[in-house]
C-alpha cells in the first residue's frame with residue numbers, strides 16, 4: 001500500500017426531503033448566492049421552487065443562472081463569472097448533476113482572477129482560491145458533489161478538459177434519492193456506467209497489497225450491478241435509488257483510491273469522444289471501458305480474473321485464468337448492454353473517421369493511463385476495438 005493523505009471536507013446531508021434544509025446550511029456561508037442549474041428538469045420537478053423557498057426562509061438572497069448543458073460549456077461559465085462579479089456573489093449553489101456542479105466550480109475559481117478561466121483547463125495557470133460551492137444533487141453519476149474535479153468543454157476548440165485541485169471540493173452536498181425518480185432510464189444507466197468506471201479506474205492498479213480498497217471497490221461495483229435493474233424496472237424504488245446515490249458519491253470522493261494509484265486512461269479517451277460528439281459521458285465510458293480492458297488485460301491476468309470472480313461471481317479457472325479474465329470483461333459488456341447502453345461507437349453514431357485525431361489529442365506527445373501507459377498507437381487500437 002502507498003502512503004496517502006485523505007481529507008474529504010464535504011458535508012453530506014442525505015435522505016428524504018433534505019433539500020428543504022439547504023437554505024439554513026447556505027446561510028452559514030453567505031447572505032447572497034448564485035443558484036446555478038441545468039436545462040429544465042429542476043424547474044419541471046418543482047425542486048428549484050423548493051430551493052428558492054428554503055433560501056428565502058433562511059434570509060438568503062439569490063440570483064439565478066440556468067441553462068447548463070451536459071458536457072458544460074466554457075461560454076456559460078464566462079457568463080457566470082461576469083454575473084457573480086456584477087452581483088458581488090461569494091457562494092454558488094449548484095442544483096443538478098455533474099455538469100451543473102462542474103460549471104459552478106469553474107465559475108468559482110474564474111471569479112477571483114483576471115485571466116480567462118480556460119487557462120486553468122489548459123494547465124497554464126493553477127487556481128489558488130475560489131468561491132465556496134454547495135450542491136443539491138439530482139443525478140448520481142459524476143461524483144462531482146464531493147470530488148476535487150471539474151470537467152468543462154470548450155466548444156470552439158472541441159476540447160473537453162478535467163481539472164483537479166483540492167480547493168474545489170464543495171462545502172456541502174444535499175442528496176435526496178427521491179429527486180432521482182424523474183431520471184430517464186438512459187440517464188440512470190449512463191450514471192451507473194460512470195460510477196462503475198470511477199471504481200474500475202481505481203481497481204485496475206499496479207499497487208500491491210491493497211486488499212481493503214480492492215474489497216471496497218468490489219462491493220461498490222456489486223451494489224450498482226444489483227440495484228440498477230431494480231430502478232430501471234421501478235423508477236420510484238427509494239431504497240435502490242439510495243444505494244446508487246450513496247455509492248456514486250463515495251465512488252469518486254477518493255476513499256476507494258487511498259493507498260493506491262488509479263488508471264484514468266479510459267476517462268481521458270472518453271473525454272475526447274464527448275468533446276467532439278457531445279455524447280453522454282457514461283455512454284462513452286460503456287463503449288471505451290470494455291475495449292480498454294480487452295487491450296490491457298494481459299498486463300495482469302490475475303487482477304482481471306479476480307474482478308471476474310469477485311464482482312461477477314464467475315468460477316475461477318485455475319488452469320486457465322485468462323479464460324476467467326475474459327469472461328469477466330464480457331460480463332461487464334453484457335451488463336452495459338442489458339441496461340440500455342451502447343457498447344460500440346457505431347451504436348452512438350460516432351463515426352470512425354476521427355479516431356486518429358481523438359487518439360492524438362488524448363495522448364499529446366506522451367501517454368495516458370497508469371495501469372498500462374498508452375501511447376497514441378495504443379489509444380488508436382482501443383478506439384478501433386470500440387468501433
Ligand code: NZQ
Pocket residue numbers: 038039040041042068069070071072096097098099100102138139140141142143144147148149150151179180181182183184187190191194252267281282
Ligand atoms: O439539464 P437538465 O434539464 O437538468 O437535465 C439533465 C441532463 O440532461 C438530466 N437530469 C439531471 N438530473 C435529473 C435529470 N433529468 C430528470 N430528473 C433529474 N433528477 O440528466 C442529464 C445529464 O446531466 P449531467 O449533469 O450532464 O450528468 P452527469 O452528472 O452524468 O454529469 C456529466 C458531466 O460530469 C463530468 C462528465 O465529463 C460530464 O461532463 N464528470 C465530472 C467529474 C467530476 N467533476 O469529478 C468526474 C466524471 O468522471 C465526469 O467526467
Ligand code: ZN
Pocket residue numbers: 142194197198267281
Ligand atoms: Zn466519469
